[in-house]
Amino acid sequence: MPNFEEMPKHFEPKEREREIYQRWEQNGYFKAHVNPAKKSFTIVMPPPNITSQLHIGHALDNTFQDAFIRYHRMLGEEALWIPGVDHAAIATEAKIVEQLRSEGLTKQDIGYDAYMKRAYAWKEKYAGRIIEQLRYLGSSCDWDRCRFTMDEGFSQAVLAVFVKYYEKGYIYRGKRIINWCPNCRTSISDAEVNFSEQEGNLWYIRYEIENEPGRYITVATTRPETILGDTAVAVNPADARFSDLVNKRCRLPLLNRWIPIVADDYVEQEFGTGCVKITPAHDPNDYEVGLRHNLPVINIMDDSANINSNGGIYAGLNRDEARRRIVDDLEKSGNLVKIEAYKHNVGSCYRCHKTIEPRLSEQWFVKMKDLADKALKAAADGDVTFVPSRFKGIYDNWMNNIRDWCISRQLWWGHRIPAWYCQDCGEINVSLTVPTTCSKCQSKNLLRDNDTLDTWFSSALWPFGVFGWPNFSAPGSKEEFSYFYPTDILVTGYDIIFFWVARMIFQSLELTGKAPFHHVLLHGLMRDANGIKMSKSLNNGVDPLKIIDEYGADALRYAIVSGTASGNDQRYSKEKLETARAFINKLWNALRFILGHLDAASTYPTQADLQNLLASPALKLEDRWILQRVNSLIDNVNNNFCNYEIGTALDNIYSFFWNEYCDWYVEIVKSRLFDTADSSHQTALQCLRYVLESVVRLLHPFMPFVTEEIYQYLPNHGETIMLESWPQAIETLNAETAVADMNMLIQGIREIRNLRAEKKLKPSLRFKVSAYTDNEHISQLLHAAVPYFERLCGVSSIEFLSSQSQAPKLAVTIVLPQTHIYIPLSELIDxxxxxxxxxxxxxxxxxxxxxxxxxxxxxxxxxxxxxxxxxxxxxxxxxxxxxxxxxxxxxxxxx
Incomplete structure (x- = not known):
C-alpha cells in the first residue's frame, strides 16, 4: 500500500496515468482466455482508419466500449476486447497519392511494388500512433490480439468470401450505372454517397421535331452538360399533349444528332415540361429507360469527369466548364427557352465531399436480395437489437430498398480482386490461389484484375475474421471462436449504420450462420459547444491527446460521457472538463480525509461483515440512510448498464457521491470520527470505507486511473481494482424508513440554510427554533436529530412545543411532513x-x-x-x- 504520509495533495494524472496503465498491461490484466466456467463477454473495436490520429469521436466510442469491458470484467465474466485498425482504402490511398504529389511523383511513376511498400510504411506509422493513443485513453484491450484488415490471415478470409460468393452466384461482374468519384478516381457504393439539398437551376431546352419545321419539344434539366450523351427524349404514355410525337425523332441541339421520342411510365407529367431527356450512361433511372427501349449508351466523361471525345467540340473541358459553354451555346443558337432557380439533392463522396458522377461502368457487384432478407429476419426475430430502437426502422428501410452492392474499387491499396481474365477465350477465373492456366481453354495467357475490394467488404468480416475464420490455423483459435463468438455488443456511431453495421449483419449471418453481435449501441456524434459538427475545414475540432495532457484521461472520459443519451449527439465543452477535474479533486480529498481516520486493519466488508454491521446497535440513522442510498445506487447503475444508459450511470454516481455522501453523510459523521470514545466511532468508519470504495468500484469503468490510485491507497487492497468484484446491494437491508426520515431532516436543514442565505446572516450567528408535531415517531426523530441541526445549520437549540398554539407569532415557518419548525424573527433580527x-x-x-x-x-x-x-x-x-x-x-x- 502506498504510504499515506507521502500521499500527494492532488491526483496528478500526468505523473500517474502512464505508469498505472503500464502496470495493468505488464501484468496481463487485459487478457481473456477460454474458460467454460465463466460467461464470456466480447466486444470487437470498430477499427480506426490508418489515415491520421484519433479524434474526439474515437475517444467517445472507445470510452463507451472500455466502460462495458471493465464492468463485465468486474462482474467476473471473461471479458475480451479485440482491437485493430482498418486499411481504409480510399482515404489512405488519397493520403499516399498526396504525399507522392508533394514529391512530384505519381503512383505510375514508382510502380505497384514501390507504392505498396510506401503504403505499408504509412500503416506502421499511423497504426502504431493510434494504438498508443488508445492506451493513453485507458482502453483495456487485449493488445496481443490486435488485428489489421489487411494482415495475412484477414486477407485470406476476405478472398475466401469473394470466391465463395462468386461460386454461389452472389458476386457477378457487369455493366451498370455506378457512383463515380472524379476526385478519388474510383467507384463508390450507394451508402458512400451523401445527398444534400443545394441551390441550382432548371434549364429549359428545346429539341426540333423531325420533318415538322418550327415545332419543338422542350425538356427541363438540372445538368445541361449531359445533353452530349442524350439518346432519347421520353414522355409519359398517358400524356395527351405529346401522344402524336411518340416514335418520332427530334434533333439534339448543338450536336445535330437525331434521337427518338419514347413513351415511358417513368416520366412524371407534372415535373418541368412533362418531357425528359434520357442520358443512359449518366443517370440510373435513364439507364433503366434505355434498357426498356434498347437505346444506345454514350459515355461522355473520363475518370476525372472531363468531357471525352464523345463530346465533340467540348472534349477536354471539365464538367463545370462544359456546362457554362453549353448553356452559352444553347442561348446563342436559340434553343435555351428559360432558366429557373431550383433546389435539388446533389450527391457527394462521403470521403472527399466532391460531387459524384453517375456513370455506366463495368464493375463487380454483390446480389443483395437474399442477403438482405436474412438480415431483416434477424432484426425482426430479435437476434440483433438496436439501441435506441428507432434505428431498427432506419435499418429496415435501407435493407428493404437496397440495391446490388458495387464492391470493386479502382485503387491500388486494398484487397486485390482474385479474378484472372483469359486473354484468349475471355473466361473469368476466380480462385484463392494464382491460376496457371485458364479453367476453360487451358491457356496460360491470364491477366489479373487490377481493381481492389471495397473497404467495407472486408470490414464486414471483422466480428468473426478477428478469430482466424475460416482457417483457424492458430492453436486454440477454433475454440476461442466458439467461446467468444457471437460478440455481445457493437458500440459505434449512428453515421455508419449503412456502411458497416448492416453489412456485418448480413455477412455474418451468411458465413457463420449467426448474427455477429446481440446488441448494437449507436451513440451520437461529438459536436462543438455551439452544436456544430467538428471538422478540419471549420477548425472546430479538438485533439483528445492535448486534453489528456492538460486534464488527464479520466477528465476527458467524464466530459464526453456525462449527460450522453444513446443515439443523440453530444456537445463538447471545456466546462465539463473543469467539472471532471473538480470531481477528481473531491474524490481525492474524500480519500485523504478518510485515510486520516482509518486504521491498518480496515477492509472492504464481505456480505457477512455487512450483516454484522446491520445488527450493530451502534448503527445510526445516517448510517442506515447512506447504506440504503448506496444500495439504490448499485441497483440503478446496474440497470443503467443493462439498458445501455452509460451517461446516466455516470451522472448517478457523480450525484450520489457529491450530494449525498460528501455534502451530507461525511458532514454528519464528522463528530463521531473525531470522538474516538464514541461507541459508534468504528461503525462510522466502516460505513465511510464501504461506501467510498463502493463508489470507486462503480466509477472504475468510467474513470479507471484515479479509481485505481484511490483503491491502492485504501488499506488491505487487492492486486488491482480491475479484478475486484462489482459491488452488490445488501439484500437484507431494509432501511426505507431511514431514507424517508433522513430526507425529512435534510429538507429541514436545507431550508434553514436557505433562510440564512436569504437573510445574509453571518455564519457565526446561532439561533433557537421551535418545533411542533403530533406524530410520535417524528417527535423522537427530531429529538435525536438536534445535533444535526446544531452542527449543520447554526441552530443553537430546539424547543419542542406541546401544541401548535404555542408557536411564536412573529416567526418564519418551515413546513415538513406532519411537522412545523418555527424560527422567531427575534432570533434573526434585533x-x-x-x-x-x-x-x-x-x-x-x-x-x-x-x-x-x-x-x-x-x-x-x-x-x-x-x-x-x-x-x-x-x-x-x-x-x-x-x-x-x-x-x-x-x-x-x-x-
Whole structure:
C-alpha cells in the first residue's frame, strides 16, 4: 500500500496515468482466455482508419466500449476486447497519392511494388500512433490480439468470401450505372454517397421535331452538360399533349444528332415540361429507360469527369466548364427557352465531399436480395437489437430498398480482386490461389484484375475474421471462436449504420450462420459547444491527446460521457472538463480525509461483515440512510448498464457521491470520527470505507486511473481494482424508513440554510427554533436529530412545543411532513433596531408623499408640464403610497 504520509495533495494524472496503465498491461490484466466456467463477454473495436490520429469521436466510442469491458470484467465474466485498425482504402490511398504529389511523383511513376511498400510504411506509422493513443485513453484491450484488415490471415478470409460468393452466384461482374468519384478516381457504393439539398437551376431546352419545321419539344434539366450523351427524349404514355410525337425523332441541339421520342411510365407529367431527356450512361433511372427501349449508351466523361471525345467540340473541358459553354451555346443558337432557380439533392463522396458522377461502368457487384432478407429476419426475430430502437426502422428501410452492392474499387491499396481474365477465350477465373492456366481453354495467357475490394467488404468480416475464420490455423483459435463468438455488443456511431453495421449483419449471418453481435449501441456524434459538427475545414475540432495532457484521461472520459443519451449527439465543452477535474479533486480529498481516520486493519466488508454491521446497535440513522442510498445506487447503475444508459450511470454516481455522501453523510459523521470514545466511532468508519470504495468500484469503468490510485491507497487492497468484484446491494437491508426520515431532516436543514442565505446572516450567528408535531415517531426523530441541526445549520437549540398554539407569532415557518419548525424573527433580527429603522423609513416616505401631493395639486405644473412628466409623478406617488402601507403594516406586526 502506498504510504499515506507521502500521499500527494492532488491526483496528478500526468505523473500517474502512464505508469498505472503500464502496470495493468505488464501484468496481463487485459487478457481473456477460454474458460467454460465463466460467461464470456466480447466486444470487437470498430477499427480506426490508418489515415491520421484519433479524434474526439474515437475517444467517445472507445470510452463507451472500455466502460462495458471493465464492468463485465468486474462482474467476473471473461471479458475480451479485440482491437485493430482498418486499411481504409480510399482515404489512405488519397493520403499516399498526396504525399507522392508533394514529391512530384505519381503512383505510375514508382510502380505497384514501390507504392505498396510506401503504403505499408504509412500503416506502421499511423497504426502504431493510434494504438498508443488508445492506451493513453485507458482502453483495456487485449493488445496481443490486435488485428489489421489487411494482415495475412484477414486477407485470406476476405478472398475466401469473394470466391465463395462468386461460386454461389452472389458476386457477378457487369455493366451498370455506378457512383463515380472524379476526385478519388474510383467507384463508390450507394451508402458512400451523401445527398444534400443545394441551390441550382432548371434549364429549359428545346429539341426540333423531325420533318415538322418550327415545332419543338422542350425538356427541363438540372445538368445541361449531359445533353452530349442524350439518346432519347421520353414522355409519359398517358400524356395527351405529346401522344402524336411518340416514335418520332427530334434533333439534339448543338450536336445535330437525331434521337427518338419514347413513351415511358417513368416520366412524371407534372415535373418541368412533362418531357425528359434520357442520358443512359449518366443517370440510373435513364439507364433503366434505355434498357426498356434498347437505346444506345454514350459515355461522355473520363475518370476525372472531363468531357471525352464523345463530346465533340467540348472534349477536354471539365464538367463545370462544359456546362457554362453549353448553356452559352444553347442561348446563342436559340434553343435555351428559360432558366429557373431550383433546389435539388446533389450527391457527394462521403470521403472527399466532391460531387459524384453517375456513370455506366463495368464493375463487380454483390446480389443483395437474399442477403438482405436474412438480415431483416434477424432484426425482426430479435437476434440483433438496436439501441435506441428507432434505428431498427432506419435499418429496415435501407435493407428493404437496397440495391446490388458495387464492391470493386479502382485503387491500388486494398484487397486485390482474385479474378484472372483469359486473354484468349475471355473466361473469368476466380480462385484463392494464382491460376496457371485458364479453367476453360487451358491457356496460360491470364491477366489479373487490377481493381481492389471495397473497404467495407472486408470490414464486414471483422466480428468473426478477428478469430482466424475460416482457417483457424492458430492453436486454440477454433475454440476461442466458439467461446467468444457471437460478440455481445457493437458500440459505434449512428453515421455508419449503412456502411458497416448492416453489412456485418448480413455477412455474418451468411458465413457463420449467426448474427455477429446481440446488441448494437449507436451513440451520437461529438459536436462543438455551439452544436456544430467538428471538422478540419471549420477548425472546430479538438485533439483528445492535448486534453489528456492538460486534464488527464479520466477528465476527458467524464466530459464526453456525462449527460450522453444513446443515439443523440453530444456537445463538447471545456466546462465539463473543469467539472471532471473538480470531481477528481473531491474524490481525492474524500480519500485523504478518510485515510486520516482509518486504521491498518480496515477492509472492504464481505456480505457477512455487512450483516454484522446491520445488527450493530451502534448503527445510526445516517448510517442506515447512506447504506440504503448506496444500495439504490448499485441497483440503478446496474440497470443503467443493462439498458445501455452509460451517461446516466455516470451522472448517478457523480450525484450520489457529491450530494449525498460528501455534502451530507461525511458532514454528519464528522463528530463521531473525531470522538474516538464514541461507541459508534468504528461503525462510522466502516460505513465511510464501504461506501467510498463502493463508489470507486462503480466509477472504475468510467474513470479507471484515479479509481485505481484511490483503491491502492485504501488499506488491505487487492492486486488491482480491475479484478475486484462489482459491488452488490445488501439484500437484507431494509432501511426505507431511514431514507424517508433522513430526507425529512435534510429538507429541514436545507431550508434553514436557505433562510440564512436569504437573510445574509453571518455564519457565526446561532439561533433557537421551535418545533411542533403530533406524530410520535417524528417527535423522537427530531429529538435525536438536534445535533444535526446544531452542527449543520447554526441552530443553537430546539424547543419542542406541546401544541401548535404555542408557536411564536412573529416567526418564519418551515413546513415538513406532519411537522412545523418555527424560527422567531427575534432570533434573526434585533426587533428594537428593526422598529427604529422602519420608523425612519416611514418618516421619509411620508415626506416624499407630501411633496408629490403638493406638486400634483399645483394646477400650473399639471397644465403646463408635458403629459408624460405629469404621469410619471403620479406613478411615483402610487409607489410611495404602496411602500408606506407596507411599512405601516410591518410596524403594527412587530408591535
Amino acid at each position: 426587533l428594537e433596531e428593526e422598529k427604529q429603522r422602519l420608523a425612519t423609513e416611514r418618516e421619509q416616505l411620508e415626506k416624499e408623499k407630501q411633496r408629490l401631493e403638493n406638486k400634483l395639486a399645483n394646477s400650473e405644473f399639471v397644465n403646463k408640464a408635458p403629459a408624460k412628466v405629469v404621469e410619471n409623478e403620479r406613478a411615483k406617488l402610487t409607489v410611495v403610497c404602496q411602500k408606506l402601507t407596507a411599512v405601516n403594516a410591518r410596524i403594527v406586526e412587530l408591535g
